[in-house]
Amino acid sequence: MDLYSSDVLWVVILGFFVSFFLAFGVGANDVSNAFGTSVGSGVLTFRQACILATIFETSGAVLLGYKVSDTIRKGIIDVKDYEGSERELALGMLSALIGSAVWIMLATYFKLPVSTTHSIVGSTVGFSLAARGTIGLNYKVLGTIVASWFISPLMSGISCVLILAAIRFLIMDAKKPLQAGLIALPIIYALTIFVNVLTVTLNGSKLLGMENLALWHVFAISVSAMLLVGILSQLFVVPWQRKKILSSEQATWSRNSVGQSFDSIATVAASTVSIDAAALKNQKIESDATVNRLFHFLQTLSAVFTSFAHGGSDVSNAIGPLIAIWMIYTEGSVLQKAESPILLLLYGGIGMCIGLWVLGKRVNDTVGHKLTKIHPTTGFSVEVSAAMTVLLASKLGIPISSTHCIVGGIVSAGWIYGQIEGNQTKKVDWSLFRSIIYAWIITLPAAGACSALLMLIFKYSLTD
Template sequence: MSVSIPDDWLWIVILGFIVSFLLAFGIGANDVANSFGTSVGSKVLTLFKACVLGTIFEILGAVLIGYKVSDTIRKGIVDVSPYNNSEKLLLMGNLSALTGSCIWLFIATLLKLPVSATHSIVGATVGFSLVAQGSRGVGWFKLGLIFLSWFVSPVMSGIISILLFLFIRKFVLSKEKPLENGLKLLPLFYAVTILINAISIFLDGSELLHFDKIPLYGSFIISIGLAVITAILVRIFVVPWMRAKIEEKLLKCQEEGEDVPDAKYVHGNGHVDLEATSEKENVMQNASLPQADEGVSKADTALAGDSNTALLGTVVIVSEDKKIAELDGFGSGSSGDSSSSDSKDETTRATIKDHPVTNKLFSFLQILTAVFGSFAHGGNDVSNAIGPLVALWVISTEQSVAQKAATPIWILLYGGVGISVGLWVLGRRVIQTMGEDLSKITPSSGFCIELGAAITVLLASNIGIPISTTHCKVGSIVFVGRVRSNDNVDWSLFRNIIFAWVGTLPVAGCLSALMMFLLKEYAL
């Protein structure tokens, strides 16, 4: 089918495609931490593996669920009816929105600030509209709903993550035999994850893929069926394989004469009670003179898996009276010297870690939820990059502001590729803030953080409200971190992130407004 674009509009469309790809690049560079920050930070995934998985599932999410939010971005924030017979002005406005958002996102990425791409594009959209049409061009009701979501989303995500963590702590971490309990619940964890993901895809799904033709009951039947099949497969294949693998490594460590902490004496807060274990003499030879093992336990490293070689560090004696030993869960950032008085926060973080057995168990689940989060991120955030671009394309090809055509699938792919390229090139710059600095994250808490945030984002995507994945993930990290310990959260860093959130909308809006002013003066 031939496409006809007026000659005096063509340069706007071409620039729009270029700037949109740069914006998608910036989103990938900044928001990659939302999907894989916790997994990379806890050493469950390497950065390379995270990028490979991210590339696949960002694009899948963009195509399968991204169209609905893109409709909100291009038609829900600004009322397009005042632009009738002024199509070129609206084209310039969308180009200004892309430019303003792109500039701010690159600045934030260079400063390693995890800001909201959604805030950025919404602020930029409002900015150009105020210059072009004044306040009457802004959809204030829809904007109010989005404002509300910015406050509700981190709280909602945090609450969901807390509930998940409390469930896991009660029924797995605090049990006498956490490995057996964890393996019994493993099919449930996988099934719930698949169920939510499938419902989000099929329920009011993409018109481009004809998912909208599936009736409501059909969406639930398919989703429940996939969840049940997943649970059965996990129970038949994954659980026995994982049990055998963990027991094999435990046996190997015992044959080599290494001490293996007894999983049944691990408390829910991550403490290993040495009073109850027969190996306490090997860890604490003199109760009056607490010592720290200078080496790294081979048993711990083996249990952590090949990708977790730096996950488990030295044994730290925290309290002589209680005879509590802590397994350091962050080899790159914690010290085994309990006499160090750097800060109360660091001491507290050093006491928060998973037992190596449950560490291994939840590593697989954290990878699954990271993939889940990447899929949700692609569906939600690709709209921020291609929403104005879709408007540019549809308006220029239809030569009407009505924008009746559906979002083209190839533009969704274009945005997904841009996000993936940004992930590979600059993704590591912001990942440390989300994965390491804000709060101490272990595989069990990381699973809860990522699943809770992903549930929130996918629900919002299907409702059609472009909430911030950054807000959801930060909310989950802070809420779960606070449940574990008040000192487990870097409150000063959290305050700085809040300041960055508050500044994103006005800064992007001002940049977009400036761009719109220049275009009106010199190009209209």
């Protein structure tokens, strides 16, 4: 096909419009997951979460999004089978965009956190089946992707439980939880930074020239960042947190002392600090609340990394097919040899952020409040485990579902925490979880069917 062929210009224009609409849906449904636990635990307001997501989702999309977008646009199907049929492949990618966008917006309307990764993969398979049957499907890549759908929530859930168990054993169950927490705080900050810097720099962003860093360079950067953050945390964060928590406890104690003489005032004081009367008399719950305060800023930090990882992974769901259409148009070939354009990744990142601001609160409420009760310690564990899983997959070029990772972590943490504590308020809403599972199951065939139908319409009405 000729370069910049007028035959596919309308597909490019429509592709830009639909991909922005899809990115909007990804932001409304998927981006809200990254900060769902932070908002649910009360560490951040939804507005604060949107501001942080705007910065770090876009950064992740630009710096890390190229690798997974390569898998989405030419890894699921063998594009070589469409040589000489460039217009057909462009129409197929447009069908995938529309099919995925329709399903994502429908799920968002019903406040269900579904996988945008499932959606775009299902849509791509759907148009391919309609266009060429099973010819051209890359079964090896598909098998890896399908396996990751089951492995990723399991990995995220297990790592979340391990992190939470370590926090409970080493800090919450210690004789002096606050002292143990303050001792552990710089170590936790340092390890969190190490893991995330390592995953970002290892085969990292081409834009920052990190793709060719030697292994010892990667570890040198990661260890340096870890030591620096650990020292700064010890010098500045620990004294600040100690003063803040002790001041808060002193204020709470004063209110409770007054409450012993005046029952009505005690009720008001208890509601003010969001702890019921029974909890005020329970030293264990008091110590847990104290430790949770230590994790307020840590949870914000982990949410930032989760958001960055999500931007790197899921921008491809909205922009991968558009990049394929654009490269067919500019190269006149289905092979798409050039790298994913940074400006298109930025375009997708902006669309996701707008979707979060406009409609993100719907799914955020489901993830942050309705599945289970979330505290800063559980939220931190969920976010770190999900970020590690998603970033690892991004480095391998595997488009996994960040939704599955986060929901898997929330459910695992909520269930285990509830069993340990024997506290019914911390257990999982299993009926809601079942509804989410059903939506996950339906996602692939629903998006695939919509895409296949559109491809059949294009095939018999527009192709030569």
